[in-house]
Amino acid sequence: MDSQAVNQSQSGNLNRPGTVAIVVALVLLPFILSQFGRTGEFWIWVTTEMIITGLFAMSLNLILGFGGMVSFGHAAFFGVGAYTVALLMKKAGVPLFLALLAAPVAAAIAAAIIGWFCVRLIGLYFAILTLAFSQLLYMIVFQWYTFTGGDDGIHGIPRPEFLGPTSYYLLCLAIFLVCFMLMRMIVNSSFGLSIRTIRENMERAKFIGINVRRYQWINFIIAGAFAGLAGGLLCELNRFAQTEFLHWSKSAEPILGSLVGGMYSLAGPAVGSAVLIFMKIILQQLHRSMVEMWAIVLGSILLVVVLFAPGGLASLYQKLFRKSDS
């Protein structure tokens, strides 16, 4: 626990050659995969999904790991972003890049409204209220058939010609990297420190003059905006928006990813999400019927993480490859 908290004060302070190597590998990956025909194309799609889900998990972790606010309704903003892209492109003919700009804006507005109520509560009550709001949004989208297509979703979202699987992968990777840098900047800034201060001791934070609710609200909006961007990207990847994007089970995904990857690190949740997706796909590839075993596998992974590595993969990495800071 100790070493990881100290390291957190220098979040994203990865050693440079290692970071460069990872980024280069990620850039080259689709070109290598595209040599393997249909299987390769499938894996480009999978890795693109990993990147997007990683962004989603990192966005949640701004409030979960750094802010200490457990939200069960983060899918609301993911869904708002996805439907913003879907509706703008399909119904209004807006080009992809404008739609992708609008997604985080729409999600931030939704987060501002929902968050305004939620930050008035703490702990479990906060969690339940976020869940209630996201389920409310889910029901609205589900019922409002003429506008959202109900449970049919919105199909056939156009894709610009020049965006093949490889270039869409690269677009997502570029956006992911920019978001990563932005989040790293926020986490290491005075605002990030204030957020961690609130997480560590909310009552004392008030007594050093921090307006706790306001900073939690701002953090909630930022997290919502990044989630909305992730939702928009997944919507374009699948060329399909569906009510599932807003469902509570979608809210669980980034929580699980953060738990497995380590919620006291910046990149941990993204790595955790990627690992979970990878294992699920591998299980699928082994045998179709194995998918039914996913719940058992996921349960076992979580059990191992909670019991033996409460800091997730990030803390394991630190134990294995870094000397203790103290």
Add this chain to the structure above:
Amino acid sequence: MANHILSIEHVSKSFEGLQVFNDVSFAIAEGELSSIIGPNGAGKTTLFNLITGYHIPDDGKIVFEGRNIAGMQPFDIVRLGMARAFQRTNIFPRMSVLENVLTTVITRQKGNLNFVTPTRNLKSAHDRAYEILEGVGLADMAQRLSGTLAHGNQKRLDIAVALALEPKLLLLDEPTAGMSPEERWQTVELVKQLWERLKITMLFIEHDMDIVFGISQTVRVLCYKTLLAEGTPKEISANQQVIEAYLGEEV
């Protein structure tokens, strides 16, 4: 008559029908080092909670520098220049000692809404934080995780965090609670020395009568929902009412 930095005027407070204070009034002179004593359950900490805005009085006024602060939020009262250290250690455990003070300095400078500059580049805030840590003797532990410090040092850090707010009035709730006799006197020395150096008003709660009578200019006794007595240590230790109600015969 000296200027009063804080005055409590006819304050009453009940919790679910149980009255804790009934029409309490007193005033604290600017620059004073004074103490509050009283039996367990007399409401000493509750009084601090009322002054700092954690609780709102049912009745009466709390006037800080000429302004009624009853009903204001704790974080707003802090900004007026009142800080508090807590009875039970109340720090930010998974942050370094330096970060504990740094976050307070940044808040004091109203710099929380900076999303861009890494905190490690905020030189003036860092210098200020180190200066405060040196003042309480924790500078050489700046990089330690605050939750791993010994109890006495955590209490010192608690005081450092309060000092980082550059308060005009500092409330210390049992600064020596849970300490060994040796640590106690070191802490008392620290408090006295800070008071002399910073020239701020300090009000502390304490159970150890040697400490109370040793360093306070004024002693106030809280007992039975009200202020029983107020005076110099000499007056208080000779006060028949106080002896009967609280001190006992020995003193």
